Amino acid sequence: MSSTTIKQASITASTKNMSAPSLKNRLKISIIVIILPLFLLAGIGFFFFQKSTNAFNLAIEDIVTDIIPVTELKDKIQQTVIPFNHFMEEHQLDNKTKFLQLSNEIKKSLANPIKFEQQNHSLANDIYRSAYLNWRNAHRVAIKIFSEIENQKPHISHRLLQDFYQYVIETTLALDKLHLAMQDRVKINFQKAKVLKLDALIFIGFVFFIVYVITLGTIIYLNRSIMSPIAELEEWALHFSRGKTNPLSLQIHSYREFEFIAATYTKLSKMLQDDEAVLEQLSQKDELTQLTNRRTFLEHLKTEHIRHQRYNSHYSLIYIDIDHMGSVYQNYGEHICDLTLIQISKMLEEAIRPTDFLSRYDNDEFIIMLPEVDEHGAHHTAERIRNSISEYVFKINEFKFGVTVSIGYSHIDDNQSLAMNLKCVDYALQQAKLAGKNQIQQCDFEHFNPQDFQIKYFKKADLNLFN
Secondary structure, X not given: OOHHHHHHHHHHHHHHHHHOOOHHHHHHHHHHHHHHHHHHHHHHHHHHHHHHHHHHHHHHHHHHHHHHHHHHHHHHHHHHHHHHHHHHHHOOHHHHHHHHHHHHHHHHHHHOOOOOOOOOOHHHHHHHHHHHHHHHHHHHHHHHHHHHHHOOOOOOOHHHHHHHHHHHHHHHHHHHHHHHHHHHHHHHHXXXXXXXXXXXXHHHHHHHHHHHHHHHHHHHHHHHHHHHHHHHHHHHHHHHHHOOOOOOOOOOOOOOOXXXXXXXXXXXXXXHXXXXXXXXXXXXXXXXXXXXXXXXXXXXXXXXXXXXXXXXXXXXXXXXXXXXXXXXXXXXXXXXXXXXXXXXHHHHHHHOOOOOEEEEEEOOEEEEEEEOXXXXXXXXXXXXXXXXXXXXXXXXXXXXXXXOEEEEEEEOOOOOOHHHHHHHHHHHHHHHHHOOOOOEEEOOHHHOOHHHOOOOOOOHHHHHOOO
């Protein structure tokens, strides 16, 4: 090749380089084309992540700010009725003082309800107001009853007692209604979080597809605008040095980005599922003893009774009440009382079969359902429970003490309704208490007159479910 030819080729190449964009500018443009969509995807991902997280946090805040205070109020109402009943039985001034103190706290809590600022929550405020008025009436009636007792009237007005318990029930029912409404709102918020999560995944998938197309196009552009000139230059160099024209092939490999966003939302989905499972479990368990709670027991009892009617099977019920639990509370404090209840619940679990169903019905009351067990088997189980607890020495911290239990049991009779059987079990437990406590009594329909009987342990609202 002559020097003139080489000089002409050099001039031609220089002219081309001056007219085409520089390699540096091409790289800058290519990087911007790739990075901008990625920033867009990250921003959208963060936006949906934040939105779905906020919806989830809102559901948790609803539980903490709304449901938990209502639950605590319901528990406090149940605790307040206990000293009232004790005062009616023993006329001890401590029980009256404790009742008035707790009652005033409830009035104060109900008088300053949660402020529902969101739309359609005026009904919740009305329910709170109704609960406050009912409890205020119950407090007023209780004071009248205390006054009659202090004035040593021979007979307390039966009408006043009925009014007191009726107002207490109305207060509890109002709070139950509010509790259910709040639970529905929490479920709605969880559903919104799920929808937002799904929308985020769909939208990010769509944006990811666009980014992938843009990235692929950018790679093709880079191949043509940068690598191709380099290949052409190499080919030209080979041609120049060897005088050959064999083209060189160029291999381009693509890759994927932002897979961690999909992993992040997968993890978020797992967290939501785990939290829903925990909430479901908490709704079925008693917080202190970790036994099934009263609501779950009632559902299970209803199912078992349907099976009993359909397949002519049989089962028995055992109702257990701890004697003198109030004395344990007064002598050793609430913490020791809670530890005692936990220990007793473990002893009850050890005393029954895996197929039996144990539940904490109320503060110091437990109930056991024994499928396929007749009255003799129920009596044997009840006696085993009574002996094991009465002979056990509780050693908690530096304290040593013992407790006993009173037990009423029944073999469910086909000739009586379930509500009537439950009343008879209540009657049997009351007879065990009257017999001196630390006793076992069987439900005896021959000596049970429901018309002259007042329920003491089962809640009337629960019995109404089975009428």
